[in-house]
Amino acid sequence: MAWAAGGRTIITGVDLDVAPGETVGLIGPNGSGKSSLLRCLAGLRAPSAGTVRHGDEDIAGWSARRIARRLAFVEQTADSDTDLRVADVVALGRTPFRDRWRGVDRTDRAIVDAALDRLDLTELRHRRWATLSGGERQRAHIARALAQRPHAILLDEPTNHLDVRHQLELMALLTGTDQTVLVALHDLALAARFCDRLVLLHRGALVADGTADEVLTSARLREVYEIDAEVGRDALGHPAIAYRGVT
Numbered sequence: 001m002a003w004a005a006g007g008r009t010i011i012t013g014v015d016l017d018v019a020p021g022e023t024v025g026l027i028g029p030n031g032s033g034k035s036s037l038l039r040c041l042a043g044l045r046a047p048s049a050g051t052v053r054h055g056d057e058d059i060a061g062w063s064a065r066r067i068a069r070r071l072a073f074v075e076q077t078a079d080s081d082t083d084l085r086v087a088d089v090v091a092l093g094r095t096p097f098r099d100r101w102r103g104v105d106r107t108d109r110a111i112v113d114a115a116l117d118r119l120d121l122t123e124l125r126h127r128r129w130a131t132l133s134g135g136e137r138q139r140a141h142i143a144r145a146l147a148q149r150p151h152a153i154l155l156d157e158p159t160n161h162l163d164v165r166h167q168l169e170l171m172a173l174l175t176g177t178d179q180t181v182l183v184a185l186h187d188l189a190l191a192a193r194f195c196d197r198l199v200l201l202h203r204g205a206l207v208a209d210g211t212a213d214e215v216l217t218s219a220r221l222r223e224v225y226e227i228d229a230e231v232g233r234d235a236l237g238h239p240a241i242a243y244r245g246v247t
């Protein structure tokens with residue numbers, strides 16, 4: 001699949017197959033194409049070559065509602081200018097499943113409550129959006145995505161506003177579901193620890209795809225991120241990267 005914009009090819013020849021239930025970490029430097037690829041996969045951008053398939057079907061021509069019944073997308077700058085309360089924002093995740101004349105029913109409410117609980121937002125459910133911190137908003141957007149009960153969930157840097165506890169909780173939640181997860185992350189150690197598989201983008205191309213040990217090598221970090229780093233394990237045996245500096 002490829003995607004071009006502004007007279008430039010931004011995603012070039014990416015061939016990516018994600019198995020049901022897999023948690024894939026999408027990594028790569030600033031501008032490598034992670035958000036662009038996620039937008040194509042979410043049906044927000046049409047590929048200039050190739051196809052995006054969900055299951056066996058090409059999603060070209062699918063309505064936004066049909067896509068939202070299959071997959072949820074949490075964008076990086078997913079800020080909403082709204083006066084809604086937290087629970088109402090999360091309930092927006094049920095919109096693709098409601099017909100026009102029916103309000104939120106008991107099933108929807110139970111799904112919203114469960115999503116609020118999983119993101120540690122139950123106490124904030126009545127708070128107005130404008131009063132939330134950045135991390136609380138980020139968690140509410142993720143809860144909204146979970147309320148869609150999607151087959152697949154795409155997340156663009158979902159941990160960038162979260163404190164360490166909420167980062168760990170979110171990653172455990174994402175890897176603990178049977179949903180297919182594709183998550184763009186800048187924190188390589190977090191990606192290595194929690195994802196089944198890492199996909200590395202560089203200048204719009206897929207340059208490595210495999211386990212963390214296969215993808216995160218000193219040589220590749222030097223080549224792609226232009227950093228001098230040592231890849232190893234921390235005292236607990238989790239993946240760790242020691243950064244010496246830039247090359």
Ligand SMILES: Nc1ncnc2c1ncn2[C@@H]1O[C@H](COP(=O)(O)OP(=O)(O)OP(=O)(O)O)[C@@H](O)[C@H]1O
Nearest residue numbers: 005006010028029030031032033034035036037076
């Ligand atoms: N609509 C557009 N028109 C022109 N160029 C674009 C457009 N969208 C993205 N780009 C460019 O494509 C490249 C990839 O951008 P993208 O946002 O996908 O990168 P990224 O890997 O998500 O970066 P970051 O880590 O900084 O979020 C960048 O150079 C960006 O400026």
